[in-house]
Amino acid sequence: MPILEIQRAEKIHDYIQKLEKLTNLPLRSSPVILSSPRQQISLELPKEVKQSYEYVEQLYEDISEHELLFKAIKTGWEYINSGYKMFPVSKEEYFQQINKSYVFQVAQERGYSVSENYLKEHKFCYGQYEMYYAVHEIMQRNAFDFLLSKSYSQNFIYTYANWYKCVKLISAQFIIPLISTVQKNPHVLDQLWVVSHNINQLRLLGLEIVGEGEFLSRNQQKTNNTILLNQLGYEIYQVASWWCRVDPYRVICEFLKASGIFPDATKYLIGAELSTIDEYVCGICHAPMVRWGWDWIQPYQIGNKTVLAHKDCVARNHHAGH
Template sequence: MDAQKVRQTMDVQEIKHAVQIHDYIEKLEKLTKLSLKNSPIMLGLPSQKITLEIPKQSKPCYEYVEQLYEDISDHDLLFKAMKTGWQYIDSNYKKISKTKEEYFQQLNSSHGLHIAKERGYLIPDSLLRKKQFCYGQYEAYYGVHEIFYGNALGIWLSKSNFYNMHSYAKIYENVKLITSQFIVPSSVDNHSIPYMLDQLWVVSHAVNQVRLMGLEIAGEHNFFNGLQGKTFGEENYLKNLGYEMYQVASWWCRVDPYRVISEFLSVSGIFPDAINHLIGSELNSIDKYVCAICGAPMVRWGWDWIQECKIGNSTLLAHKHCANLD
């Protein structure tokens, strides 16, 4: 099979994947009796933005925190690092500490809970064996990974003039670290099962200030308890620790993780215009993710799976496969 036929076969598989995802969400709607397709992407926002002061450096901080750059995945470690006078957090150009493949393996093996147990938390063996894998978590991480490694420049509108988008460029200056399965002590006591934040974003706010943003993916296992995330009811506790908590819909992550992350970038103020620059930002319900050429459902799991195409005098959205054939 030549390269063109291989590519076309892969494109058709992407359309099949889109149909499967839409069918899956429709079944979830029937089971939960919830209007998931028309739900907001952002299910929960913090009551306020929180800035934390970092002391000015009095001496080089490397002896304290160099060993933490690779994966700061624990509340105590992060705050220890900040208290040493980390004027700004520099992850040595590795803002995201894990590859997509490493993250998938660790998520699928309850890696975060194993680390928590090593650090003194009382984790029952049953939780270490039990796998509550949420594909939305992986897809959200996948989208973040592709955006921050520059692999998804095609999600932005051409008229946005990417290379002159000052506010977008500041992401790379202000976002210092994104770590997954971040361990935060329970409000009960320091040895109980901790909160495992799906993502923690460490963002500089000023020369000596940072914001800590927890991004929680409300997964499939949350659907049957009123869409309550694992930090439900503990927002004040987490706020008092210094965390801004954002909750997003897992089913939206499965349809369009790039849109989910763009919404988060916008509402958090990291990149206020992100959603306005995203191709397909007008698709404000899952039912609207439909190819303008073939009429089949669309998803944007790969950054280029949804493309703009000209039909007459109109610019419409279509599958990559259909846009390339048109």
């Protein structure tokens, strides 16, 4: 009987193949990052307070909304006391949050006007969940063995520690008011990364997980929204939800590279050489692979060749007295 890890991988690969037929889009060979900003946007922090690194130390998860964040930036957010959390407490809590109606409920409680049908929407995006889970693993448990860290070179340790130190908050479902004639409801970013920059600056990196539907219906409104978000100080990175389902760790590395906060991230990533979803195939059992846990894809030596393989296949081959 095939193991769970392989069953899941087969299911996801099948699903994407079907989706591809349905949408007539080359999803399996699409880029991971669908769009990134033309330039970086950095926000100045009040100079007299303290250095940006220290300044953002006190910024925690309760800030899930634009007005609150900017108030915090202006005042030094000493009034915020949220128990030093960077993330929702548990994955279950997050699971609840990414239900669209939940976040619009929160927005309404905070005084935003939200149309009735948005409050009833129970849409759930699995790509978002996988992405959140991966971010949670990397930031909370410091699991970075999915990177080629075996050598623990000085350079690796330095660059890894450096970006890790700069990331100050990752907020899921971040609410931003967008004033436009056609849009009444606030805009929701799937993830907001608050990153300290230089001595006195901040960068706000918005991650949007774009599904095939949205990708198909790319319209002027979306472009306008991105322009409005840029004007408010947010850099917007759009990533492919189908890639999030196959390899969320890869998506994070590509995002770290594109945003410049860890430019070498993909250089250290195990499996970064796989350029399409079709190439995610186990070198031992030849079944499809996905990376839903940081250690699901592992290098394995066969003769003088190194292949990539399922964690379970590698473990079983070792047990078999390879």
